[in-house]
Amino acid sequence: MDKPLRVWVVDDDQSVRWVLEKALRQADMDTRSFERGELLLEALESDEPDVLITDVRMPGMDGLTLLDRLSRQSPDLPVIVVTAHSDLENAVAAYQGGAFEYLPKPFDVDEAVELVEKAARHSGYAVSDKPGRGDGIPSLIGQAPAMQEVFRSIGRLARSSMTVLITGESGTGKELVARALHQHSPRAKKPFVALNTSAIAAELLESELFGHERGAFTGAESRRIGRFEQADGGTLFLDEIGDMSPALQTRLLRVLAESEFYRVGGQTSITVDVRVIAATNQDLAKAVSEGRFREDLYHRLNVMRINTPPLRQRREDIPLLFNHYLADAGQELGAPAKSVNSEAMDMLQSYAWPGNVRQLVNATRRLTVTAPGGVITALDVPEDLGGTANARGAQEEWTQSLGHWAEKALAHHPRKPLVESALPEFEKTLIRIALNKAKGHRQEAARLLGWGRNTLTRKIRALDLD
Numbered sequence: 001m002d003k004p005l006r007v008w009v010v011d012d013d014q015s016v017r018w019v020l021e022k023a024l025r026q027a028d029m030d031t032r033s034f035e036r037g038e039l040l041l042e043a044l045e046s047d048e049p050d051v052l053i054t055d056v057r058m059p060g061m062d063g064l065t066l067l068d069r070l071s072r073q074s075p076d077l078p079v080i081v082v083t084a085h086s087d088l089e090n091a092v093a094a095y096q097g098g099a100f101e102y103l104p105k106p107f108d109v110d111e112a113v114e115l116v117e118k119a120a121r122h123s124g125y126a127v128s129d130k131p132g133r134g135d136g137i138p139s140l141i142g143q144a145p146a147m148q149e150v151f152r153s154i155g156r157l158a159r160s161s162m163t164v165l166i167t168g169e170s171g172t173g174k175e176l177v178a179r180a181l182h183q184h185s186p187r188a189k190k191p192f193v194a195l196n197t198s199a200i201a202a203e204l205l206e207s208e209l210f211g212h213e214r215g216a217f218t219g220a221e222s223r224r225i226g227r228f229e230q231a232d233g234g235t236l237f238l239d240e241i242g243d244m245s246p247a248l249q250t251r252l253l254r255v256l257a258e259s260e261f262y263r264v265g266g267q268t269s270i271t272v273d274v275r276v277i278a279a280t281n282q283d284l285a286k287a288v289s290e291g292r293f294r295e296d297l298y299h300r301l302n303v304m305r306i307n308t309p310p311l312r313q314r315r316e317d318i319p320l321l322f323n324h325y326l327a328d329a330g331q332e333l334g335a336p337a338k339s340v341n342s343e344a345m346d347m348l349q350s351y352a353w354p355g356n357v358r359q360l361v362n363a364t365r366r367l368t369v370t371a372p373g374g375v376i377t378a379l380d381v382p383e384d385l386g387g388t389a390n391a392r393g394a395q396e397e398w399t400q401s402l403g404h405w406a407e408k409a410l411a412h413h414p415r416k417p418l419v420e421s422a423l424p425e426f427e428k429t430l431i432r433i434a435l436n437k438a439k440g441h442r443q444e445a446a447r448l449l450g451w452g453r454n455t456l457t458r459k460i461r462a463l464d465l466d
Contacts, residue, residue, distance in 0.1 A: 005029045005120050008049040010040045010066065011082065012058045016105075020053060023109035024116065037061035041069060048074060051119045053112075056083040067099060078119035082107065102155075104148050140176045141324060144314035150177060153306045158184045163256070165301045166279040168308030171358030174279040175239060177308055182235040187275055190234030193227050198240035206248055207264050216265025228261060232272045241301065242282035242293060253297045276301070311353040311360065318349045321357060325364040338368055343378040351386030428463050431456070 007029050009020050017033040024031045032049070034040045038061055040052075052070070056063035063081055070077060078100040100119045103112060142148075154177065157164065164181060166174045175194060182192045200208050207216075211226030227236055238244075244252065255261045260271045278301045287293035311318065322340060330337035340348070353359055363385055371380040381387035406418055413421075430449060438444035446456040460466055 005051065005116070006049040007031050007051045007053065007116055008040065008043075009033045009053045010035075010037055010058070010063075011053075011055040012036065013055070016055070016082070019109060020112065023113055027113045027117075029113075029116070037063070037066040037069075040066070041073070044074060048077060051078050051080065051116050053080045053082055053116070056081060080112075080115055080119055082112075102152070104143065140173060140180055141320060142314055142317040143320060144309070144317045146309035146314050147317060150306060150308060153304075154180050154184060157181060157304060159186065160304075161185060161187060161275045163275065163301055163303045164277045165284075165303075165305045166277065166308060167284075167305060168279075168281065169310045169356055170281050171356030172308035172310055173357050174308050175237060177306055178235070178237040178277045178279065181277060182237075182275075185235070185275070187234050191231050192235050192237065193231040194237040194239065195227050196239040198243040202245050202248075205244070206251065209248070210251070210261050210263055211266075212264035213266045216263070223263075226263065228255065228272050228274055229270065231274045233274075235275045235277060238276065238278045240280060241278040242280040242284055242287055246294070249294045249297050253294060253300060256297075256300045311356045315349050318353075318360070319345055321360055322348060322364060325361050326368065328361075329365045329368040332365070333368055335368060336374065338371060338374055338376055340376045341378070344376050344381050347378055347381050347386045347388070424463055427459060428465065431459060431463070431465060 005028075007024050009017055009024075009031060011017050011020075011033070012035050014035070017035070021031045021033060032043075034043065035058075037054070037058060040054075041061075054063045054066055061069075063083070067079060067081070070079060081099045081102040083102065083104060101115055103115060142150075164178075166177050168174055178194070179192060182188060195208065197205060207224060207226065209226050209228060211224045211229060214221065214223050251261065255272075255274075256276060259273065260269045262269055284293055284298050284302070288295045288298050311321075319340075322345070326340070327337040348363075355362075366382075367376050367380060370382075371377075378387065402422075406422070409416070409418060409421055431445070434445040434448040435442070437448060442456055443453050446453045449456065451459075
């Protein structure tokens with residue numbers, strides 16, 4: 001660049017402004033910061049940066065309102081939205097408001113600088129028209145980078161009716177992504193029709209998709225409207241598309257190519273305007289190479305692709321998801337929402353979740369019923385959800401052992417107080433375990449024990465543990 005790239009930052013958080021200024025200046029960029037959107041607009045009357053970074057939630061004018069103003073005042077200015085509230089709604093709203101990209105907090109400063117450079121390279125392009133905001137999908141939540149990429153994809157497609165292929169393991173929320181694509185598209189007010197193609201017998205799937213005329217086959221006593229007609233003007237979501245038979249693949253290809261079809265037993269072609277979103281947990285490219293899936297249909301479906309990550313690749317989202325669905329389970333069952341203590345949550349985060357979010361949802365319902373208290377503890381987590389095998393038995397075992405020891409101590413030394421004998425050994429054991437867990441850091445070990453650091457130091461000295 002002949003002259004330094006000029007980047008302006010709007011954020012009410014002074015620490016965020018400081019971090020961005022430092023990172024951008026280290027990358028040889030000129031920066032200028034504002035704590036309110038109103039101050040930025042005043043500055044834009046006499047000057048303009050190459051790239052703007054703005055927060056979403058600020059006092060006075062928020063980031064989305066600022067985006068709306070900038071779309072009229074400075075339509076060619078690329079804007080990067082930085083937000084700590086990185087949910088689907090904010091992602092889509094940012095793109096619909098004209099944002100070049102959005103960056104969830106906490107962010108990596110190198111990623112922020114890279115994004116600014118990317119925006120600068122595209123600064124010659126005008127921001128596209130903005131549609132109205134759609135309804136959010138409250139169950140499609142997550143802070144993990146993999147989920148943020150899903151949100152970005154939905155946001156980028158908000159003005160589109162493109163065919164989309166959603167890939168991912170079972171239970172990762174592919175239908176939720178499809179519904180979000182529909183609700184944030186120009187077809188939002190039209191029908192969304194979902195069909196799991198693997199749940200219907202192959203001989204009935206053709207009629208389910210395209211409908212049939214009366215008398216088309218035995219049992220067809222009246223005309224039936226198929227899913228394509230039901231979705232006319234809207235979106236048809238075809239789940240588990242990889243299980244579709246070759247004959248139906250051919251018929252589907254024709255509909256995608258020509259937007260018309262015949263009902264089973266029908267003589268008149270029917271024209272529809274339907275956006276198709278397909279999903280699969282299979283490797284369709286491999287199915288094509290093995291001759292199980294038509295290559296031309298694969299390319300028709302794979303115009304845009306979104307991959308839904310498995311839960312084991314977004315473990316940082318497990319507490320967020322678990323607490324969200326615990327609240328749902330409590331409401332569904334008419335019971336107060338339960339919480340999860342840290343030890344139990346560690347177990348749940350370490351578990352592999354082969355059934356992904358669907359399994360997690362079922363687990364919250366199960367634990368809402370089976371956990372006896374208002375707080376789910378490690379002892380409540382069953383072994384098949386990552387709980388320690390025989391956790392309850394282990395607790396019972398050590399208390400029984402303590403009881404046996406007490407009986408023997410009384411038998412041999414009936415005059416010596418039990419607590420006086422047991423307490424030092426009890427404290428020694430707990431201190432050793434806590435120090436081991438804290439890797440020798442006494443402040444952390446004291447926290448694990450529920451003591452202050454001075455108390456731990458005094459105990460170590462008194463018990464001769466140095």
